[in-house]
């Protein structure tokens with residue numbers, strides 16, 4: 016009954032190629048909801064980093080101040096000792112170096128790459 | 130399950146009372162609303178049902194309309210059937226959260242009493258408030274009278290919550306003209322409404338501790354587009370659901386609903402398109418013009434989002450001239466929102482009518498039968514001239 020010519024606004028576009036390797040709109044959960052708990056760890060906040068903290072284990076007293084303040088849970092602790100920085104998640108904000116009470120135990124260096 | 134027609138009660142109610150009655154019968158889990166102006170009587174009547182123990186609803190009064198919609202988003206995401214109501218500036222203040230409700234795919238139902246937006250300050254009817262929200266991802270149903278406002282509110286629950294849709298719905302009615310006018314209408318028994326709307330089956334409820342989910346995560350260049358494309362898909366599935374629900378409601382109540390009402394359009398040469406109460410006046414004018422041998426017809430839009438463009442094109446396609454009546458001005462220099470969508474619906478047709486726009490009734494300016502007859506006469510003039518010289522006319526404004 017329609018006297019329309021070709022006109023389909025809902026059809027998928029084959030004209031431009033979308034970025035590959037991620038789920039399509041038919042596959043993702045409703046409303047952009049994340050259905051897997053705790054997957055923030057997969058998001059590499061370290062990729063933003065333009066400065067990097069340098070930890071000196073020789074000076075560090077493992078007072079845990081940096082561990083307490085780090086907004087990205089990027090201070091690595093083993094057997095109650097601060098042993099370094101998680102490079103995948105450290106975003107280089109510098110809070111650890113600023114709060115560290117021991118001179119030279121945590122300092123910031125220019126450049127994000129280790 | 131076969132739906133049986135039920136005996137209904139005849140009551141004299143205002144549009145606001147009719148919608149509050151529908152909300153009482155729907156008996157939602159949560160209603161979050163701002164309790165003072167620009168709120169409507171709907172929420173006031175509903176709060177008395179809560180106080181009298183007539184509903185089991187958790188009624189949350191909040192400090193603004195922005196908070197009202199925020200609370201609705203939280204409650205619906207938690208897994209509760211959620212409603213609110215608003216009007217005018219209140220809807221404007223909800224703006225940010227409207228997009229989030231649709232983006233999270235939350236089936237919130239919200240009656241909207243259509244009133245003008247400031248400035249200047251005005252409290253009377255026009256469609257500027259909800260028309261501005263037309264791209265927010267909410268389904269929009271419009272009502273011609275209190276009966277339709279009641280019927281649309283009940284159907285909206287089923288449309289919003291349908292697995293193919295999962296989008297919020299606004300049920301719009303004209304401020305004062307409908308909201309404050311008494312009308313005799315038929316009301317379904319409580320049990321019939323309860324079984325029609327059924328139990329709410331939430332998707333990804335936050336309160337399901339066994340299956341924790343995150344709402345509102347960041348989606349950047351690599352996935353935002355996909356989430357938005359999904360909403361467009363839901364909107365494209367909504368028409369079939371709207372028709373299915375409208376038919377089932379018809380079997381229950383004797384009042385079936387479609388996308389629009391086509392009044393004497395089959396052989397109409399001049400047709401008026403209108404939304405809300407003015408459509409009733411336009412139908413009366415068309416009938417009297419028919420008596421004078423003029424082939425006049427009316428299309429009354431019920432569903433504005435999703436836009437049933439194909440069916441509207443088919444219904445209007447054989448008219449010679451179509452006059453769109455917009456109770457909102459797009460301030461675009463090319464008329465109102467309905468005008469743009471009607472012209473667009475007709476554009477791809479091999480034979481298409483001339484289409485013009487009449488902006489009318491802003492801020493509650495009355496539109497009389499004579500005004501609408503004037504529109505039909507103008508359409509006849511355009512038909513004789515065979516071309517459009519002025520696409521947009523401001524109807525009944527002082528020069």
Ligand code: SF4
Nearest residue numbers: 075077078079081115
């Ligand atoms: S704040 Fe400084 S001293 Fe304390 S644990 Fe961190 S790096 Fe070591």
Ligand code: SF4
Nearest residue numbers: 085105106108109111
């Ligand atoms: S620079 Fe910031 S993110 Fe990186 S370890 Fe220090 S406090 Fe944490």
